[in-house]
Amino acid sequence: MGKILVIDDDLMIRKLMEKILVKEGHEVYLAETGHSGFEMIKSKLPDLIILDLMLPDENGLDLLKTVKSIPETKMIPVIVLTGSSQVDDKLIALKSGAVDYISKPFLSEEVKLRVQTQLKIYNLIDSLRKALLNIEDDLIAAEQIQRALVPAFPPEKLNMYWQYKLSSKVGGDIFDVIYLGEDRYFIYLIDVCGHGVNAAMLSVMINRYMSRYIQNLNTSFINFEDLAEGLDDEFNFDKFELFFTAVFCIIDYKNNEIVLSNAGHCYPIYLANDSCEIIKRPLEGIIGISGYSGKVTKFDIADNSRLFLYTDGLTETFGVDGVPYGVEKLKKIIYDTKNLTVKDQIDSIYRDLIKFRDNDLFEDDLTFIGLDFSKGV
Amino acid sequence: MFKIDCEDKQEARIHFENDYRLSGENSNTFKKWLKGINFSDYEAIGLDLRNVEFIDSMGIASIIWLKRDLDKRKVNLKIINCSDNILKILKMLKLDSFIDINS
Structure with missing residues (x-):
């Protein structure tokens, strides 16, 4: 289970996503605009973001690039929501650091599976990162001990x-x-x-x-x-x-x-x-x-x-x-x-x-x- | 990465893939693989180093471990086809008096 932020200006989409994800046991946050979404990313540090590319106040791709440029948020996986005709946007989003995309209209099963897969990968990467940090700490301690000898x-x-x-x-x-x-x-x-x-x-x-x-x-x-x-x-x-x-x-x-x-x-x-x-x-x-x-x-x-x-x-x-x-x-x-x-x-x-x-x-x-x-x- | 061939049930040969580096990065994998083999079925094991291009101290430790394990099972170990460089290292460590080596 994870903390998931959905950023979409369409109330119906937000509510539908919330229903699907809450049912799966996730903690869900909703944002209507790019600005409020970015504020929520910084304050909640979600485990996964579902981001609509067509937002009223800013381009979703720009927000994606901003998220990927900040050290504290760059590891958060982002799944983009696109219209079925936005083929170029899908590719640009993937190139800009999105891990997957969901085309509208979508099936609830598709959302569940894509979110579940990305959360699993994110958790594995996070565990590996923490394990590596521990190993680095151990090596530093070992080096200090050896130098003292x-x-x-x-x-x-x-x-x-x-x-x-x-x-x-x-x-x-x-x-x-x-x-x-x-x-x-x-x-x-x-x-x-x-x-x-x-x-x-x-x-x-x-x-x-x-x-x-x-x-x-x-x-x-x-x-x-x-x-x-x-x-x-x-x-x-x-x-x-x-x-x-x-x-x-x-x-x-x-x-x-x-x-x-x-x-x-x-x-x-x-x-x-x-x-x-x-x-x-x-x-x-x-x-x-x-x-x-x-x-x-x-x-x-x-x-x-x-x-x-x-x-x-x-x-x-x-x-x-x-x-x-x-x-x-x-x-x-x-x-x-x-x-x-x-x-x-x-x-x-x-x-x-x-x-x-x-x-x-x-x-x-x-x-x-x-x-x-x-x-x- | 490594495989064991047995031609006559009595003698088996352990091979490595081409340009193999038996080092700290993979010596544990090698040792784990060795632990999964029932060496008691054989009378002698040939460790064929022809494809091993580099060996470090942990690689050597895995060979020593194999030798000790085979000694306990009364199975002979022979290192075969090792390069001049590897032979030099094994001799420097005087392992030629501990393990039968045929370059």
Whole structure:
């Protein structure tokens, strides 16, 4: 049932329409002129309008165009009433936004069916619109939560800079940097599969798990095998039907070394001694299906070196020609921009990525982290 | 969008329509479709990716879900005819040690 406004200067038509529609359970309003009809549209905001095109004070088509131009009323379906000979008017009315027409003289059954059909469509569209608004609200909330999980700035001793961009669909990128004590820092970067609230929720759970795990450590060392076992158990694929990739890194200034562990994540890139290396070992499987056992690789921190961590939102971004950015292109541009500060380097590569894809509306979250190990910085 | 063919009652093959993108937009539809199939009737399933031109993480999650489900039913899963790009992604995630893959 709905609120229906009938605008027609013919009293007989108005009364007949009222009788047909009230019998169907609708709430009916009647207006005789274009002016009074428009006032009623604004005050009653009906669910449907039946509009005669031949009104005494104004052309019904003009009123239709006005209704369709106002944000508050443009969604209201309008059925026009026309004389049987007004073929052109019917077409113009449909082109101007009317959803249907009824030719005079009409049968009551025709009016009932056309009104019922249009109200059903209107209600469906309205439900969809409201559902979309709810989804948008949920995504905004998910984005805010996810942003709150990543650090606002790095620890003082680390010369670290990042670009962290969430896609409109909200992916599942999170990272953190935690001081372990004894001049050791732990960095993790995680990419949860999928988008939206589910991915964001899992990101929150992983973040909480990692915080608890680090808090419960009694040393400044991390046993990656133990971490892998715990993560695989806690985030088993069967629980959430989602998986995530991760790269874990310890910057150990005490022993002047970097420890890396990789669970199906994008390869880190290390820039040192005038060369740029894609670190492909160790590479293990994703977390949740027993693919990650906590293998690590260790190497000394070279002076003036840099380490780059990123998610596939960077390398799997597609250009206008349909080709992905790719890790080799990333490696090359990291090398080509090595003389910039790490901040300028990250910003410069980010700008290159936007240029590459021709816009900054990323389909996936993008995280790009750079660490500079120059002495005296 | 997808169909299952069975030639000898023991082995069935899942196909996708041309230029299919197995991604977050349709992975749930794919999973729902998979849930409607009684895989216990078969000994092995071939997931034919020849027509899949793109796969994202949610598409991969739907394949992992299929693998886990088939494992419980003791039905083998083999990925067949996947493109070099998709193979690269599956290998990067080390899924080749979890699922039998024939490119």
